[in-house]
Amino acid sequence: MRFSVVESGYDQRQVDYCLDELGIRLSRLAARAEGVAGAAREWDEIRQEAAWLSGLLQRLDLGDAAVTRYAADAVRREAAEILAQARVELDEAREEARRVRERAYAEAVQARRDVEAALDARRRREARVEEILSQVTVDQVPADTPTAAAGVPGSRVGVGGLDAGAEPPPGRR
Numbered sequence: 739m740r741f742s743v744v745e746s747g748y749d750q751r752q753v754d755y756c757l758d759e760l761g762i763r764l765s766r767l768a769a770r771a772e773g774v775a776g777a778a779r780e781w782d783e784i785r786q787e788a789a790w791l792s793g794l795l796q797r798l799d800l801g802d803a804a805v806t807r808y809a810a811d812a813v814r815r816e817a818a819e820i821l822a823q824a825r826v827e828l829d830e831a832r833e834e835a836r837r838v839r840e841r842a843y844a845e846a847v848q849a850r851r852d853v854e855a856a857l858d859a860r861r862r863r864e865a866r867v868e869e870i871l872s873q874v875t876v877d878q879v880p881a882d883t884p885t886a887a888a889g890v891p892g893s894r895v896g897v898g899g900l901d902a903g904a905e906p907p908p909g910r911r
Contacts, residue, residue, distance in 0.1 A: 760813055761795050764788050771824050784820055791816055
């Protein structure tokens with residue numbers, strides 16, 4: 739920031755232009771800080787600080803060149819500190835995002851391995867069942883072969899055997 743020296747100090751238009759440029763840069767910095775971090779509390783503090791600095795620029799008595807220069811230097815230092823802090827926090831956020839991506843990838847790879855192992859175990863069980871079933875032989879039973887159900891003796895109760903004439907228990911007719 740260099741100003742032309744005029745009869746009564748510095749060129750007021752140049753000083754005003756410089757302060758306007760600082761205000762614009764601070765607004766852009768505040769917007770960038772907001773875009774980078776979203777709604778995090780630190781970024782709220784950065785936006786408040788940038789807004790405070792912008793307000794300070796608007797309230798300055800521009801007639802006093804020394805005060806104006808001092809204020810501009812202070813604003814520049816503050817802006818540099820805010821920018822440095824924003825860069826550090828952005829780097830930290832990027833590092834955290836990288837760690838999260840790596841962890842998610844590792845978990846996805848492990849999940850895939852688990853699924854593939856489960857599928858392999860299922861295929862082995864299917865193959866074993868097929869092997870067992872292929873060894874089983876089923877013999878046709880001729881239709882006239884007596885079975886246990888066909889050979890029920892006639893001496894049982896209820897089929898006309900020895901107890902067929904007996905009285906039913908009371909209450910059961």
